[in-house]
Amino acid sequence: MPALRRDDLAAMDRDDPLAYLRGQFDLPDGLIYLDGNSLGPMPKAVPARLDEVVGRQWRQDLIQSWNRHGWMYLPTRLGDRIAPLIGAAAGEVVVADSTSVNLFKLLTAALRLYPDRRVIVSQAGNFPTDNYVAQGVIDFLGQGHELRLVTGDDVISAIDGDVALVALTQVDYRSGHLQDLGEVTAAAHDGGALMLWDLCHSAGALPVDLNGAGADFAVGCTYKYLNGGPGAPAFLYVARRWQDDLRQPLSGWLGHAEPFAFEAGYRPAEGIGRTLCGTPAILSMSVLDAALDVFDDVAMADLREKSLALTDCFIRLMTQECGGFGFELATPRQAERRGSQVSWRHQNGYPIMQALIADGVIGDFRSPDILRFGFAPLYLRFVDVWDAVAVIREVMDSGRWDRPDFRRRAAVT
Numbered sequence: 001m002p003a004l005r006r007d008d009l010a011a012m013d014r015d016d017p018l019a020y021l022r023g024q025f026d027l028p029d030g031l032i033y034l035d036g037n038s039l040g041p042m043p044k045a046v047p048a049r050l051d052e053v054v055g056r057q058w059r060q061d062l063i064q065s066w067n068r069h070g071w072m073y074l075p076t077r078l079g080d081r082i083a084p085l086i087g088a089a090a091g092e093v094v095v096a097d098s099t100s101v102n103l104f105k106l107l108t109a110a111l112r113l114y115p116d117r118r119v120i121v122s123q124a125g126n127f128p129t130d131n132y133v134a135q136g137v138i139d140f141l142g143q144g145h146e147l148r149l150v151t152g153d154d155v156i157s158a159i160d161g162d163v164a165l166v167a168l169t170q171v172d173y174r175s176g177h178l179q180d181l182g183e184v185t186a187a188a189h190d191g192g193a194l195m196l197w198d199l200c201h202s203a204g205a206l207p208v209d210l211n212g213a214g215a216d217f218a219v220g221c222t223y224k225y226l227n228g229g230p231g232a233p234a235f236l237y238v239a240r241r242w243q244d245d246l247r248q249p250l251s252g253w254l255g256h257a258e259p260f261a262f263e264a265g266y267r268p269a270e271g272i273g274r275t276l277c278g279t280p281a282i283l284s285m286s287v288l289d290a291a292l293d294v295f296d297d298v299a300m301a302d303l304r305e306k307s308l309a310l311t312d313c314f315i316r317l318m319t320q321e322c323g324g325f326g327f328e329l330a331t332p333r334q335a336e337r338r339g340s341q342v343s344w345r346h347q348n349g350y351p352i353m354q355a356l357i358a359d360g361v362i363g364d365f366r367s368p369d370i371l372r373f374g375f376a377p378l379y380l381r382f383v384d385v386w387d388a389v390a391v392i393r394e395v396m397d398s399g400r401w402d403r404p405d406f407r408r409r410a411a412v413t
């Protein structure tokens with residue numbers, strides 16, 4: 001393969017049909033932001049929306065805003081906006097709480113649906129909160145359930161007749177490995193188990209087809225590729241066929257059939273509404289509502305195509321420019337097997353990442369040795385890939401990363 005030059009990447013930017021979307025984000029000057037998989041940047045529409053919600057709706061219309069400005073319907077309305085991005089139908093998704101809390105609700109509800117089976121299958125390398133919450137659910141139910149953790153990516157062979165639920169993250173947060181949603185869901189169902197997907201690293205980055213795969217449940221966060229802002233509320237999905245039987249444990253008043261009847265006993269709402277618990281975070285949800293406008297005219301297939309082209313360029317350029325520095329690719333080379341990030345192992349990963357951040361290339365570090373670079377196709381340019389690799393090369397060539405202050409660990413890595 002001929003060496004790539006910066007001009008080649010500039011030409012790819014000129015041909016990029018999604019290039020116009022970058023203008024919808026307020027990106028700080030002088031940064032190459034490769035961490036949109038952890039916290040998406042701010043869409044330009046956000047400050048005006050916050051002004052409107054704080055300055056007019058809250059300040060002036062006060063309590064009447066619950067009706068007048070539809071605050072009450074934000075969880076379901078935002079769910080309906082996210083649904084097409086993840087292959088769900090209207091009425092199958094709500095925005096509420098955090099991913100961790102939604103996992104608690106849905107894992108518990110799923111185990112209650114299949115009381116004769118006692119095993120949850122997940123991966124040892126799953127995002128910690130997913131497995132921590134599964135352990136908490138098992139303690140909470142006190143019925144002798146078991147969390148069966150698979151090492152590596154082959155979960156299918158761990159599915160047997162004891163398994164009630166397979167609970168996986170579609171894109172591994174460390175390696176960027178992408179599970180085959182259709183194949184794993186089919187294997188779970190063939191084994192008589194339910195399937196729950198965590199879409200934290202896929203929603204907004206690649207096409208997801210929950211209904212096409214026949215998935216039962218899903219959760220995901222909105223502050224990564226959906227750019228909903230720090231701590232933005234999460235989403236959850238329940239396939240229509242399970243909604244009438246679903247019993248989730250956080251039976252708060254907003255999941256009641258008639259919250260404002262103030263009845264003495266709990267009666268779950270019809271449909272997806274029963275997954276709600278308490279009062280929605282209106283400011284955060286309003287920001288997310290504005291942020292989702294960016295996706296209005298975007299085909300997820302086009303986003304995926306650009307995402308794979310970006311990650312492919314990054315892998316090629318790192319091999320071409322930084323081949324001798326000891327970086328080891330931790331992400332699948334095969335395009336269909338990876339999400340929208342590229343990770344490299346390096347024994348000095350932590351100080352190298354701090355040096356890159358000091359030089360304006362923002363990625364992150366995941367223990368024990370992973371440098372993680374996210375390629376959000378909505379706003380990254382191909383020349384950003386070139387420029388980031390040039391900085392990595394400079395930092396390695398000069399040995400600039402090898403400083404005591406770059407080795408000091410911060411609370412958030």
Ligand SMILES: *Cc1c(COP(=O)(O)O)cnc(C)c1O
Binds near residue numbers: 099129221
């Ligand atoms: C980011 C992420 C979470 C985050 O959960 P919170 O409850 O929002 O803190 C959960 N699971 C996965 C796979 C993630 O990537």
